[in-house]
Amino acid sequence: MTPKLIKLIALSAAGVLCSLCVMAQPRLPKGYFWKKLPNGLEVVVIENSKVPLATIEIAVKNGAYTEGPEYSGLSHLFEHMFFKANKDYPNQEKFLKRTQELGAIWNGTTNVERVNYYFTFDRDSLSAGLKFMNAAIRFPIYRAEDMAKERPVVDGEFQRAESSPYFQLYYETNKALWGDLITRKMPIGVHEIINTATPEKMMIIKDKYYFPNNSLLTICGDVKHEDAFKLAEAIYGDWANSGFNPHEKYPIPPFKPLAKSEAFVKESTIAQTPYMNFAWQGPAYKTDSAATVAADVFSYIVGLNSSKLQQALVDKGLASSASISYTTSYYTGAVTLFIVPNPNKLKECYDEAINQISQFAKPDYFTDEQMADAKGILLRSQARNMEKPSGLPSQLSFWWCSTSFDYGTDITDNYQKVTRADIAKYINTYITGKPSVAGLIINPETSKTTNAKTFFVAAK
Known part of the structure; x- marks a missing residue:
């Protein structure tokens, strides 16, 4: 077989693969549009014009299930630190001032198998909102003074939970149900780990899981999907792919079957x-x-x-x-x-x-x-x-x-x-x-x- 023919076959194969990638669209409800950027970031746009607002969310495949005992509760602390300082807003005061300028309603949650962050604002602020989210998700600054303030806040949530008899029953049940892997089912964490967390540990979490190929960006509201996709690619397109699958590199250990009642x-x-x-x-x-x-x-x-x-x-x-x-x-x-x-x-x-x-x-x-x-x-x-x-x-x-x-x-x-x-x-x-x-x-x-x-x- 001649080199020219080999090259043609290779190009044809690449074309077939490319076609398959394009065709591999997930099934989504009417009005939902999906695109995967070259860096691996999946973007979904939901066209919904009921109100003149837009909501953007970034979800990361992170949470309790990624945490061994030495990191228990730090995905939750990381979520709290998301709303602090970053490259564009170097302290929380400036961060909060920007949310007010955008008129944003915002929050984040940490669960067993997901961490997500979202902002809702006027539809005309979509570009500004996406840039605001980009700074926070990609360029956080973990200042020691911010962590000193936030650790007691996160641990306080834990202490409030402990004041509930329901939580105490839930916690004791989970210890028996999951054994040594209980930290992978309890987003609330462990007091000692939360209270001794450092900026270095925050960076470890970021460097394991916070990549475009482990994240989903959703844009929902009174928007057009073509315009939203263009904005997403322009703002997030240079977010570097990790070069690895985090859940293959850091596999979740199997949960052992319960041996007896x-x-x-x-x-x-x-x-x-x-x-x-x-x-x-x-x-x-x-x-x-x-x-x-x-x-x-x-x-x-x-x-x-x-x-x-x-x-x-x-x-x-x-x-x-x-x-x-x-x-x-x-x-x-x-x-x-x-x-x-x-x-x-x-x-x-x-x-x-x-x-x-x-x-x-x-x-x-x-x-x-x-x-x-x-x-x-x-x-x-x-x-x-x-x-x-x-x-x-x-x-x-x-x-x-x-x-x-x-x-x-x-x-x-x-x-x-x-x-x-x-x-x-x-x-x-x-x-x-x-x-x-x-x-x-x-x-x-x-x-x-x-x-x-x-x-x-x-x-x-």
């Missing part, structure tokens, strides 16, 4: 009302995306006032509330049955909760009508969520970080397709007969009078 009773004087929960290691989008959909539908079924769970616990006065939750996760997520029991019928409530759990997988545990009602609620909930333009970027970035664009686009339709067999498979795979963590937080006096530790034991 555990139970604990935590006595606390702040628990004037006892709380009880049961938790299982649930599905992961990475390995069982179908189960994540079935999990949502089942959670809504048992949340209905007519459900057997509600009738057995709430209607009969054994509890004031009972609910099952599962948060869609790329990696293993938790399924939790949370109950606020009647303190005077604590043992009866516990016994009935165990009885209900044993019946989850039975064909008659819910009716066809209840399943249809749950699907209807999910459908209406999604319709309501679509009504507020400023909330759309956050919804989208959640799917992007923990699942995929296609998953988020199809989720409402897929809820309607869930069958009894899908729900039975989910329950039998992750709940029925599977190791669980049962927790009860209760004040010492009630614990003594009820002998809670004698009956609140691990399921066999």
